[in-house]
Amino acid sequence: MSAPHAPSLPRLLLAAGGIYTAQSLVGGLTFLGVPAVLRAENVSLDRIGLVSLAMLVWALKFLWAAPVERWRLGIDGRRRSRALILAGEAVVVLALVAFGLAVGMDFSILLGLLVLMALASATVDIACDAFLIERFPDEKRGLANVAQVGGGYLGMIFGSGLFVAAYAAFGWMVASFLLAVLVLLFSVPMATVREADVMPLAPSSPTPGLLNGLRRREIRIGIAMTIAFELGGRLAQALAGPFLVDAGLPLATLGLLNGAGGVAAGLAGTAFGGALAHRFGAERAMFAVSCLHVLSLVALASAVVLASDHLSLLVGLFVIESAVMAAGFVTSYARLMALASPSQPGVDFTLFQCASAIAAAICGMGGAMLASRAGYAATFALAALLTVLVPPLLFLFEHRLKKGISS
Structure with a gap:
């Protein structure tokens, strides 16, 4: 057959x-x-x-x-x-x-x-x-x-x-x-999609398992890459709603911003990230988005520190940040998929996504605690600093990946 x-x-x-x-x-x-x-x-x-x-x-x-x-x-x-x-x-x-x-x-x-x-x-x-x-x-x-x-x-x-x-x-x-x-x-x-067969794995291929994934250099680097890439953005994202409410934005406007505005920005960022990855490849696209993220978060942190009473400016910067975050998800997922092993792609990519979810949870709790003690300005400044570190870290991670392949 x-x-x-x-x-x-x-x-x-x-x-x-x-x-x-x-x-x-x-x-x-x-x-x-x-x-x-x-x-x-x-x-x-x-x-x-x-x-x-x-x-x-x-x-x-x-x-x-x-x-x-x-x-x-x-x-x-x-x-x-x-x-x-x-x-x-x-x-x-x-x-x-x-x-x-x-x-x-x-x-x-x-x-x-x-x-x-x-x-x-x-x-x-x-x-x-x-x-x-x-x-x-x-x-x-x-x-x-x-x-x-x-x-x-x-x-x-x-x-x-x-x-x-x-x-x-x-x-x-x-x-x-x-x-x-x-x-x-x-x-x-x-x-309606008929799933085509693929080449069978060699008998020597390891049985899919978490430890098999974690033993691979590419997976460990991918997990570190995931956390580093998202940490600053997740921290800012967790505080966006509370900050805007405290800044005086009406709840109805915030609801509209999180709903229609957030979805529109997310879809725009998704399309932009997909175009970048398709045109330049996942590795270069991810690096490019990390540089854009530096610009967006530094601008947002600066506005929080210097122009906290300019609501329209702050709302606009949060929308831009949402779009850049969406572009980052697309490009990083494309890059991380390439690191997954053909013998257990579902396990490997799940490890990346769970690292992202855990980082988001930690940022949500830690960001609120930090903001309550040090204030919004210091917390957003920290988020911007973490994002500034991402491009050189990505360069280091990619160097280690290529070194592992060549050795």
Whole structure:
């Protein structure tokens, strides 16, 4: 029996974009949509805070990445990525239906369903990342990462804004069912993609595992590169909302900025980063964005220190910072995908993403604590300083990677 033909690039991009949109929809629902609706239902803030526990799943998905990857790889070059992705999305759809039917039930049931959706979506993420790494050559991965990051921004719109609007108009059940239908629709392009076989791995290839990944020089350098590249931006990002509120920005305006403004800036940055990676390659594009990030964060920190009463200037700089961060995600993901081993791409890339999630969590907590003691000006200045260090660090990391290859 002949192997199926490899799907075209546009079909792959559409399929991947749909899956990443569905995954981010679950994140937006958990992080923004559900807390807003629960508060409108007079649920206490301490209980609403428990919803964030579901997001810890994304930082811990490295714990089950290896068994997922072992099942996905199959034997004789046959891949089960599509089957795994569609099974995960089916779980999300069923959980959303149950979520709609659980209106008025105990809070623990709602929390359990959110954790189930997060588990399914995080597992899908492992398989879909590996799918992209295998299907896209190095010079095309910038396009794949546009679908990855762009889908993430679109999904946040559906999971937060659309859910809240549908709840206000039609109630909890209809809003949940609507999201279930959307996840189903977003999964259709992946269902139509026939996953082509690849060359089977050599019998001597190691079994996918976390330790196998961490033993590789490229993975350790990639983890360090991820943390260094994102640290300054994550620190500034965590303080953006509290700073603007304290600076006098109305909550309604902040909501619009985080919603439509943030998504527009994110999509613009995503397109820009994808174009850079496609035109110049991931390595040079990542370095270029790191230099742009120095400019944007130094300008933002300077405005915080010297012009904290100029709200329009500050808002504009935060929007630019959001766009540069999105471009950075695209270019860094394209670079990191190239470091993943063909024998376990899902495990390796998961390690990079979990390092990013843990860094974001640390910046969120540490930034708030630092700002409460040293003030916003010192904290944003630190974020700018950390970003200034990134270009030389990237140069050092790339030198060590090339040295490892040549030795």
